[in-house]
Amino acid sequence: xxxxxxxxxxxxxxxxxxxxxxxxxxxxxxxxxxxxxxxxxxxxxxxxxxxxxxxxxxxxxxxxxxxxxxxxxxxxxxxxxxxxxxxxxxxxxxxxxxxxxxxxxxxxxxxxxxxxxxxxxxxxxxxxxxxxxxxxxxxxxxxxxxxxxxxxxxxxxxxxxxxxxxxxxxxxxxxxxxxxxxxxxxxxxxxxxxxxxxxxxxxxxxxxxxxxxxxxxxxxxxxxxxxxxxxxxxxxxxxxxxxxxxxxxxxxxxxxxxxxxxxxxxxxxxxxxxxxxxxxxxxxxxxxxxxxxxxxxxxxxxxxxxxxxxxxxxxxxxxxxxxxxxxxxxxxxxxxxxxxxxxxxxxxxxxxxxxxxxxxxxxxxxxxxxxxxxxxxxxxxxxxxxxxxxxxxxxxxxxxxxxxxxxxxxxxxxxxxxxxxxxxxxxxxxxxxxxxxxxxxx
Amino acid sequence: xxxxxxxxxxxxxxxxxxxxxxxxxxxxxxxxxxxxxxxxxxxxxxxxxxxxxxxxxxxxxxxxxxxxxxxxxxxxxxxxxxxxxxxxxxxxxxxxxxxxxxxxxxxxxxxxxxxxxxxxxxxxxxxxxxxxxxxxxxxxxxxxxxxxxxxxxxxxxxxxxxxxxxxxxxxxxxxxxxxxxxxxxxxxxxxxxxxxxxxxxxxxxxxxxxxxxxxxxxxxxxxxxxxxxxxxxxxxxxxxxxxxxxxxxxxx
Numbered sequence: 001x002x003x004x005x006x007x008x009x010x011x012x013x014x015x016x017x018x019x020x021x022x023x024x025x026x027x028x029x030x031x032x033x034x035x036x037x038x039x040x041x042x043x044x045x046x047x048x049x050x051x052x053x054x055x056x057x058x059x060x061x062x063x064x065x066x067x068x069x070x071x072x073x074x075x076x077x078x079x080x081x082x083x084x085x086x087x088x089x090x091x092x093x094x095x096x097x098x099x100x101x102x103x104x105x106x107x108x109x110x111x112x113x114x115x116x117x118x119x120x121x122x123x124x125x126x127x128x129x130x131x132x133x134x135x136x137x138x139x140x141x142x143x144x145x146x147x148x149x150x151x152x153x154x155x156x157x158x159x160x161x162x163x164x165x166x167x168x169x170x171x172x173x174x175x176x177x178x179x180x181x182x183x184x185x186x187x188x189x190x191x192x193x194x195x196x197x198x199x200x201x202x203x204x205x206x207x208x209x210x211x212x213x214x215x216x217x218x219x220x221x222x223x224x225x226x227x228x229x230x231x232x233x234x235x236x237x238x239x240x241x242x243x244x245x246x247x248x249x250x251x252x253x254x255x256x257x258x259x260x261x262x263x264x265x266x267x268x269x270x271x272x273x274x275x276x277x278x279x280x281x282x283x284x285x286x287x288x289x290x291x292x293x294x295x296x297x298x299x300x301x302x303x304x305x306x307x308x309x310x311x312x313x314x315x316x317x318x319x320x321x322x323x324x325x326x327x328x329x330x331x332x333x334x335x336x337x338x339x340x341x342x343x344x345x346x347x348x349x350x351x352x353x354x355x356x357x358x359x360x361x362x363x364x365x366x367x368x369x370x371x372x373x374x375x376x377x378x379x380x381x382x383x384x385x386x387x388x389x390x391x392x393x394x395x396x397x398x399x400x401x402x403x404x405x406x407x408x409x410x411x412x413x414x415x416x417x418x419x420x421x422x423x424x425x426x427x428x429x430x431x432x433x434x435x436x437x438x439x440x441x442x
Numbered sequence: 443x444x445x446x447x448x449x450x451x452x453x454x455x456x457x458x459x460x461x462x463x464x465x466x467x468x469x470x471x472x473x474x475x476x477x478x479x480x481x482x483x484x485x486x487x488x489x490x491x492x493x494x495x496x497x498x499x500x501x502x503x504x505x506x507x508x509x510x511x512x513x514x515x516x517x518x519x520x521x522x523x524x525x526x527x528x529x530x531x532x533x534x535x536x537x538x539x540x541x542x543x544x545x546x547x548x549x550x551x552x553x554x555x556x557x558x559x560x561x562x563x564x565x566x567x568x569x570x571x572x573x574x575x576x577x578x579x580x581x582x583x584x585x586x587x588x589x590x591x592x593x594x595x596x597x598x599x600x601x602x603x604x605x606x607x608x609x610x611x612x613x614x615x616x617x618x619x620x621x622x623x624x625x626x627x628x629x630x631x632x633x634x635x636x637x638x639x640x641x642x643x644x645x646x647x648x649x650x651x652x653x654x655x656x657x658x659x660x661x662x663x664x665x666x667x668x669x670x671x672x673x674x675x676x677x678x679x680x681x682x683x684x685x686x687x688x689x690x691x692x693x694x
Binding site (some may be wrong): 394396417 | 495496497517528533536538549551587
C-alpha cells in the first residue's frame with residue numbers, strides 16, 4: 001500500500017525544523033501527519049466520497065510553499081471585484097500566509113481578537129491550544145499537519161462586532177493549508193465573509209499535465225459559538241479553472257446559538273466543502289443557504305451534516321444547483337437527531353437545474369432520526385429550465401439568451417435571498433452570481 | 443388603409459400530431475377589434491399560439507403577413523418587439539423574477555428594436571404609474587414576482603397592464619375572460635377598452651358571448667374545426683347567442 005503522506009514528508013520535516021512554535025503544536029502536527037498517513041487521500045470506495053473523484057488532485061498534489069515570500073501576493077486591483085462594498089476588517093492570505101500589506105481595517109473594539117494564526121501563536125497561544133483536532137477526515141488531518149497560517153477571531157462574551165471580517169484566500173500554483181478559528185463568547189455577534197480565489201483563466205496556472213490541478217487550497221474552519229452567540233458566515237468560492245479547493249468546517253453551537261451560513265460555489269476545477277455542524281446546546285439554530293453554479297468540466301461537492309443533540313434545535317438548509325456544460329455537482333445532506341434530542345425541527349431542500357444534457361448531479365439527502373418528537377422534512381429535485389416561462393418572457397420581447405439568464409439568476413438568487421444576509425453581503429453574493437452568468441455567455 | 447394582419451390559407455398542426463388549423467383566412471385592419479368564437483377544440487388557442495410563435499406547432503401551409511412582413515419567419519421574441527402581443531389564457535408564474543424588472547427588460551427590448559432610447563428607472567416608473575392609474579390597478583402587483591401568488595383575476599389584469607406598457611400594434615387576447623367573475627371581467631374589459639386606438643388592432647379569442655357585451659367588436663368570426671365558418675358584424679354575436687354554433691359547425 002502506498003503512503004499518501006510520502007510526498008509531503010520532506011517539506012514537513014523541514015518546516016518542523018525551522019518554525020518556532022509551541023511544543024504542543026509540534027506534537028499535534030506529527031500526530032495529524034500520522035493520521036493522514038493512516039487514512040490516505042479519500043477515495044470513491046468510501047461512501048461519503050462515492051461521487052467525488054479526487055484523482056485530478058491526488059495524482060500530483062501541489063505542495064505547500066515553505067515561506068510567505070515565495071510567491072508574489074495578488075495585486076490589490078485583482079482583489080477589487082471580490083471585496084465587500086463597505087468598511088471591513090480585511091485579512092488577505094496569499095498561498096496560506098497572511099499578507100500584511102493587503103490586510104487592513106479600523107481599530108478593533110475591546111474584547112475582539114482578530115489576527116493571523118502565526119501572530120496568535122506568538123501572543124495568545126491559549127486561544128489555539130485545545131482548539132485543534134477532531135475536525136474531520138484525511139484532508140483536515142493534512143491541514144492540521146501542514147498549515148502555514150490562517151485567521152483567528154475570538155470575541156469576548158457580549159461583544160458585538162459590527163464591522164464585517166473579510167478573509168480572502170488567494171491561492172496560486174501551490175498547496176495552501178490555512179486555518180480559520182472563530183470562537184464567539186456568549187451573546188456575542190460577528191459577520192465573516194470568506195472568499196477563496198486565485199488567478200483567473202490560465203494566468204498563473206503553472207499547468208501540470210492535463211487533467212491535474214495547478215493549485216490546491218485546503219482550509220479548515222473551526223467555529224465555536226457560546227450561548228446565544230450569532231455568527232453570519234458567507235463563503236464565496238471563486239477559484240480559477242485549474243484549482244482544487246477543499247474545505248472542512250466544524251461548528252459547535254451552545255444553547256440558543258445561531259449559525260447563519262451561506263455558501264456560493266462557482267470556482268475551481270474540483271472542489272469539496274464538508275460542513276459538520278453540531279447543535280450541542282438547547283434551541284440552537286443552524287441555517288445553510290447556498291448555491292453551486294458550475295460549467296465546463298467543473299466538479300463540486302457540498303456536503304453538510306447537522307447533528308441535533310440539544311432540545312428544540314432548528315436547522316434549515318436551502319441549496320440550489322445550476323449545472324451547465326459537462327459539469328458535475330454533488331449535494332450530500334445529512335440531518336441527524338440524537339436520542340432524546342426532542343423538539344428538533346429540521347428542513348432541507350436541494351433543487352438542481354440542469355442546463356445541458358451532459359451536465360450531471362448527484363443529490364443524497366439523508367435522515368438519521370433517533371428521537372421520537374421531531375419534525376424533519378427533506379426534498380431534492382432535478383429539472384431543466386421551465387419552457388413555459390421561457391416562452392412567456394420571449395412573448396414579451398425578451399431574447400432567448402436573456403430569458404434563460406433571467407430564469408437561472410432567479411433560480412439561484414432565491415437561495416441568497418432566503419439567507420437574509422446583511423445588505424453588503426447580499427450585494428457581494430448577487431454580484432458574484434451575475435459575474436458567473438456574465439462569464440458563461442449562456 | 444393597409445392591413446395590419448393578413449392570414450391566408452393557414453394550416454397548422456401540433457408538432458408531430460394532428461392538424462388543428464385547416465385553412466384560416468382573416469384580415470385585420472388598424473383600429474379594428476375582432477372576436478373569434480367557437481366551440482372547444484375548434485383551434486382558437488392554436489391560432490393565437492401560432493401567431494405568437496409558441497414552440498410545439500408546425501405551420502404546414504399558408505401565410506401570415508403582419509404590417510407587410512412574413513410573421514411566421516420571425517422568432518417569438520422578435521414578433522413581440524415588432525408589436526405583437528399575446529395576452530395568455532394561463533399567464534405563467536415565474537418565481538424569483540420581479541414584475542417590474544421583467545417589464546422594464548421587455549419594454550426596453552422593444553424600444554431598442556425600434557431604435558428608441560431605453561427608459562431609465564425614473565422614466566419607467568412614471569410610465570408605470572400612468573398606466574396603473576389608467577387601468578385602476580394597485581401597485582402591490584409590481585413588487586411581487588411575475589404572476590406568483592396572483593389570483594386568476596390579478597393575472598389577467600397583469601396581462602392587460604403589460605399590454606398597456608408595451609403598447610402593441612396587434613394584441614391577441616386568448617380567453618382573457620375565462621375564470622373571471624363579473625367584477626374582474628368588467629375591470630379587465632374597461633382596461634382593454636381604454637387601450638383601443640386607431641393604430642392598434644385587437645383580436646379577442648373567447649368562448650363566451652358575455653365578453654362581447656363589455657368589449658364591443660367590429661367583426662365577429664366563428665371558428666369551427668380549424669376553419670372560419672361564419673363572420674359578421676357586432677350584431678352577429680347576439681344572433682349566435684340565440685342560435686348557438688351547432689348549425690354552423692354541422693355545415694362545416
